[in-house]
Amino acid sequence: MALKRRNTEIKEGILHILTGSKAALSQTDVEEQLNVPADRATIFRTLNRFVEDGIAHRIVSEEGKSYFAVCTGKCASGHHHDAHYHFHCLECRKMECMKDEIQVKLPKGYKLMQANVVLTGICAACR
Amino acid sequence: MALKRRNTEIKEGILHILTGSKAALSQTDVEEQLNVPADRATIFRTLNRFVEDGIAHRIVSEEGKSYFAVCTGKCASGHHHDAHYHFHCLECRKMECMKDEIQVKLPKGYKLMQANVVLTGICAACR
DNA sequence: CTGTGTGCAAAGGGTTTGCAAGTAC
């Protein structure tokens, strides 16, 4: 079972940033946008806690960096429906969450637990 | 334009390993399977060169690690068709290349250049 | 008061680079 959570300024600040952002944000992004001073480790732990608690989901870019975005409705703790895909723009570096989910037809016997789908290219705004 | 390539034992050894493997391999995997002694940096550069030259493609796992696999036919230098998806087994840690390609319907104006699709779970062999 | 949250500092792990020596052609 999960630990109890407390409300703190930092947590709410981070959540507010995530909620207000259309794109998924890296830890560094969050760090820069946060107006409350906070340690790297704190942000790291907070983001991970959000993922654990089903508040946000993590996307790993093709560069190996983690990005975070608030979950849209369907996510529950430990059971994410984040099979929607993401678009990472090489120009503006934004990691956008796309609405559509990918359709996967896994062979027999395979148990799917998570999906990490990142498309890379140039977004509409940058062309 | 690309540099000229030379044939060396290390390069051929690495290529042989990749060709003979059904799963995509990490740099460490290659390092362990290589019978010729080779430096980390060399393997790193060789793998990257393979990707540049269109011989192999790179897949980044949900953990941020890179995996490499030989391209299947359609890949050309700088223009990969690696939109097929990959399955990363949490049990045996294998990164399998699946044959099917994902279908993506990108919004207008988006230019797709690369895809990194990794599904995570338990593979058939591990259940 | 109890246990979660935070900061500081340091380690970890994979990736990347500079430079000089080695070697394919």
Added chain:
DNA sequence: GTACTTGCAAACCCTTTGCACACAG
């Protein structure tokens, strides 16, 4: 001989952890 390759060593970047103190409930 030229220029691509390799090894060594070190740097890099993001991520992660230990520990002691701060603070919400």
